[in-house]
Amino acid sequence: MSIIEQNKLEPVSLKDVTINDHFWAPRRKINREQTIPFQYKQCKETGRIDALKLNWKQGDPEIHPFWDSDVAKWIEAASYSLATDPDAELSKLVDEVIELISAAQQEDGYLNTYFTAVKPGKRWTDLRDAHELYCAGHFIEAGVAHFQATGKCSLLDIVCRYADYIDSVFGPEEGKIKGYPGHQEIELALIKLYHVTGEARYFRLSQFFIEERGNEPHYFTEEKKKYGPGYFEELFSTFANLKEYNQSHKPVREQDKVVGHSVRAMYMYCAMADLAKENGDEKLREACDRLWNNLHYKNMYVTGGIGSTAEYEGFTCDYDLPNESAYAETCAAIGLVFWNHRMLQLDCDRKYADALERALFNGVISGISLDGKKYFYENPLESLGEVHRKEWFGVSCCPPNISRLLGSLGQYIYSQSDSEAIIHLYVSGSAKFKLANQEIKLNQTTNYPWDGNVSIQLEVENPVSFALKLRIPSWTKSAGLKVNGEMVSLENILDKGYVRIEREWKNHDQIELILPMTIEKVYAHPSVRQNRNHVALQRGPLVYCIEGIDNTHYLSQLSLPRDKELTAIFDQKLLGGIVKIVGNGEITEVYDSEDLYQTKPFTTKSFEMTAVPYYAWDNREAGPMKVWIPES
Template sequence: MNPIPKPYDAKQHAAVAPAGVTLNDPFWSPYTDLVQNVVIPYQYEAIHDRAPGAEPSGAVQNFRIAAGQAEGEYVGWVFQDSDLAKWLEAVGYSLQIRRDADLERRADELIDLIEAAQHPDGYLNTYFTIKEPGKRWTDLTDCHELYCAGHMIEAAVAYYEATGKDKLLNVMKRMIEHVETVFGTGEGQIRGYDGHQEIELALVKLYHLTKEERYLKLAAFFINERGQEPNFIRREWEQRGRRSHFRPHGSSDIDTSYYQANKPVREQNVAVGHAVRAVYMYTAMADLARLTEDAELETACRALWNNITRTQMYVTGGIGSTHHGEAFTFDYDLPNDTIYAETCASIGLIFFAQRMLLLEPKSEYADVMERALYNNVLGSMAQDGKHYFYVNPLEVWPQACSCNPGKHHVKSERQAWFGCACCPPNVARLLTSLNRYVYTRRGDTLYANLYIGSELSAELGGTSVTVKQQAELPWSGAVRFEIAAEQKSRFALALRVPNWSPNMTVSINGESLKFSLSELQDGYLLLERDWNDGDVVEVSLTIQTTLLYADTRVRADVHKAAIQRGPLVYCAESADNGESILTLRLSQNAIFSERPANDLPGGAIAVETEAFRSVTPATDNEPDVLYRTQPPVLEPAKLTAVPYYLWGNRGQGEMTVWMNTL
C-alpha cells in the first residue's frame, strides 16, 4: 500500500530537466521580460492591495496580522497565502535569469515577514492563525493548508536556487517537520491528505534540492493514502457534521472524485474532477514513478495521460470541459462554448508532460506541452501583462457570455486580476521558468523538446558543453544549434519532430543529413556523434497552414475543422470577419495565403482563404420568420484567421476555433 521510496539512485536521476539554460528567443524573451518588468511588479502591488481597480488581495496583510505586526481581519480566500508564495517563486526564477538587488530586497523583506508569521512549532498558515486558531488540520478537504505549504516550498526552492539564501527554505523545512508529526499512520496521526494536491510535487522539488529522502517519503505517503478506504475526505466531511469551509450550510453528499480521492491513485485511469488538482497530482505521481521506480504508478500515469490527451483535451491544450467544479467531464465531451479550460490546468498539464518526458522520452509529451504553452497558456495573458483569461474558450459569442447564465463564466475580454488570483501568478512562474522546459536529459542524450532560442551549459560526454539554440518559431521553422565544447565530446542531440511538421530537414556543418522517419526514436531524431567546438546543426521544420479535424466522437467538433500553423492554433474573429462568424464555412481544400497581422502585436501572421458564408435571404413580403423551408444561400466570403493566443485583443467580438466545413 505504502511502498517506501527506494533510496536515491544516480542512474534514475540521469533523467533531468536541466536548469542551466538561458532563454534568448525573439518570440519568448519579450514575454519573460514582460513578466519581469510588468507582471512581477504589478503582482507585488496586487498582493500589497495597491493594484488599481483590483479587489484587495490581503495576501501580505494577512502575514502581517499573523506575525503580530498589524491588526485586522483576515482578507481573501482560504488559500490566499499561496498568492504570496507564487509571487516569490516567480521572483526566484526571475532572479535566476537576472539578479536584481531591489527585487531581492523586497523578497527578503517578505521572507522575513513569513518567518515572523511562523508558529514556534513550525506551523505556517495565516488563515488558521488569524481566523480559526485551534482548528488547524480539521478541514483539509477545503482549507488548502498543505496546498499553501506546497507553494511556499516551491518558492523556497526557487529562491534558494537563485540566491543561495536559505531563510525561507528553513522556514519550510520546519513546517514540514511539523507536518511529519501530524500526518502518518502512527497513533494519533492524521491518515489524510490535502483536498487540493500541490504539496506532493513541491516535496519532490525539495527532495531534488536537498536529497533528503524524508520529503520523497512524505510525498509518497500523501499520494498513496489518497482514495484509500475508509475514505479520508468522506470521513472528514462526516466528522464536521457534513459541512465544510465552502459548504457552511452542509451538503447531502460529497463527491470524492472532485478531489481525485474516489479510488486509490494506482487504480485511476480516467481523469476526473477538478482539473488543476488532477494534473498537479499526476505530476507528482510521474515524479514518484520515476524516483521510486514504481511501475504501478507509471502505468497509472500513462493511462491518465492517454485519457486526457486522447479524449479530454481541447486542440488548444486546454483541459476541463465544465465550470461546475472546474472539472473534467467524460471522454470526447469537449464543448467549445461552455468550456472551462482554466489557464492553471494547462500549466499543470505542462508540468505533467515534462515529468512524463523524464519518465520516457517520447515526443508526444512535448507535442502536448508545446500545444498547451503556445495556445491555451499564452493566450490567457494580455500583451500588457495585466489582464488575463481564467477560462479559455474556443468559441465565444459575447452576448451569450452576458445573457446566457450557462456561459457567464466565459469572458470575451481578458480581465484585470481576479478575486481568485490563481492564474496570473501561475503564468508568471511558468514563463520565468520556461528555460527548464526546453530540454530534458537522460545520461548523455540531450532531448530538444521545444524549439526556443536558448543557451544550455552542461557536462556532456565528460566535458563542458554549451548548446546554443536559435529558433524562429512560431512564425518560421528555421532552427540552428551551435555547439561549443572545451574538447571533443560524444553525446546525442535528440531533435523532436513536432507532430505539426510533416517533414524535417537537418544539416550538420552545412552537410545535409539523410534519414527516414522510420529511424526516429519515439519521435526524436538522435544525432549521436563526437561533437566538436563550433559544430552547427541546422534544422528546418515545415511550418504550413493546415486544417485539423477532431475525432468524430467529439460531438462539438463534428463536420468542423480548425486551422493550425506550426504550433499555433488559429481562430476567426469578428474583428476580421464581421458578425455571425459561425455562418462561415470552409472548404477542406482551402488554400491559405499569409500576411502580417498589422493590427495585432508581435509580428503575428494572419492567414486568409476563400470561404463561404451561409446567409438567410432577406424576404420583403414575409415576416421575419425564424424557420423556413428555403435554405440559406452560400455566398463567397473571405475568411481571415489569426493566432488563437492573440484573440480578444481588438475589443469584444465573436471568436471561433472550429469552423464548419463544406
C-alpha cells in the same frame, strides 16, 4: 534496472539556459517589468500580503484560505526572474515579504494565515476543503525556487521547519493523522524539497500522501463525522461525486480515467510521475500512462485546454468538449505542462513534448494579455463577445501561476542524461550541458513558431562523443536534417519521435533542422459532437481562431469551403507581429425577412477570411471568436 531507471533524464538548470528569441523573450521581459510588479501591487492592495501580519480581528473582511498560495506563487515567479535577471529592487521586495512570512510562522513551525488569525485551534480539521496543505505546498515550492535562484536560505529554512512540523503530524505511524490534502499540491512540492535538501523524510511524506489517497475507511468521510461540514460544504453538496472531484474515489494506482477538478488532478499526476521516477516504480508509471491516454485522447481541447465544465472546474465524460462554455482553466493548462514535462523525463517520447508544446503555445499563454496586465481564468474556444480578460480575481490562482511558468520557461527546453543532450522546444538562445567531463554549449537560432528552420551550433573545448537528440514535432510531415552542411537521412536515427545523432562533436559543428510548417485543417474525433462538420486551423504548434474584428461580427454565418487554399502571411503590425492565415471563406446571405424559419435554403457568397493565433484573441476591440469553423 527498470525501464524508468534506464530512461531517466534531468532538465537543464534554469541558470544554464538563456532565451533571446523574438517570441518568448519579449513575453518574459513583460513578465519581469510589468506582470510581477503588478501582481505584487494586487497582493498588497487586496490584503493578501498584510494578512501575514496576523492582525485580523472580528469584523474585518475575512482572510481567504487560499491567500497564502497567491503570495507564495508570486515569490516563486519573482525568484525565477531573479535567477536569470538579477534585480536589486525586486530582491529587496521579496526579502520584505519573506520577513513577514518568518514573523507569521508559529513556534512549532506551523504557517498558515487563515488558521492562525481567523480559525485558531482548528488546524487540520478541514483537509478536504480549506487548502491548508495546498498552501503549504506552494510555500515549499517558493522556498526551493528562492534558494535555487539566490542561494539564500531565508525562505528555505522557514519551509523546512514547516515541512518538519507537517511530517510530525501526518504519516502511517501510530498517533499521526492518516489524512491527505483535498487539493493536491504539497506532494510535488515535497519532492522538490527532498531534491534540494536530501532529506528522505520529505520524500516519504510525499509518498504517504499519494499512497494513502482513496483508501478505506475514506478519510474525508471520517473527517466530516468528526469535525462537521467543511468550508465549501454548501457548494460541494451539489456535486454528484465528491470523491471523484478530488480524485480520492479509489487508490491512485487503480485510477484509469481523469475525473473531477482538473488542476487537482494535474498536480497529483505530477507527484505520481515524480515518485515513479525516484523509485523506478513501474506500476505507478503504468497508472500515469493510463491517465495520460484517457486525458490526451478523449478529454483535451485542441488548444491543450482541459476541464470542460465550470460547475466543478473539471472533467465531465469522454469526448465532451463544448466550445462556448469551455472552462479550460489557465491553471489546468499550466498543470498539463508540468505533468508532461515530468513524463518527458521518465521517457523521451515525442508525444509528451508535443502535448507540452500544444498547451504552452495555446491554452497557457492565451491566459494573459499581450501587455501582461490582464488574465483569463477560463479559456473558451468560442465567444459571442462577452468574455474578456480581467486584472485580478477573488480567487486569483491563475495570474501568479502563469507568471511563474513564464519565469521558469528555460527549464522546459532541454534535458540531458549521462550521455545525451536533448532539445525538446525550439527557442533561440543557448544552454550549457555537463557531458564527458566537460562543458558543452548549444546555441539555437530560429524564428520559431513562425518558421520551422532551426540552426544549432556547438561549442566544445575538445572533441567529445555524445548523442544529440532533437524532437521532430508530429505537426511536421517532411522534416530535414543537415550536419555540417551535409544532408542526413532520418530513416534509421528516429527514436520515439526524436532524431538521435551520436558521433564525435567538434567545436563549431553545425546542425540544421528543417521543419516545414504548412497550414493544417484539424478534424475532431466523430464522438466530439460539438465539432461535427467543423474544422480548426493549425500551423506549426499554433492553433488559430477567427475574430469579429477581422471578419464579421456574425461569425456563425461564416464557413470554410473544403477545397479552397489558405495562405500564411507574416504581418509585422498585427498583434505584435504574427503569421496570420487568410483565404476564401463563405458567408451566408440572410434574406430580407423577419421569419425565424423558412423552407427556402439560404445562399452564400465568397468572403475573405482572416485567422489569428488563438493565444492572441481578445487583445483588440471586443467581439466574437471561434476556433472551430463550419466546413462547407
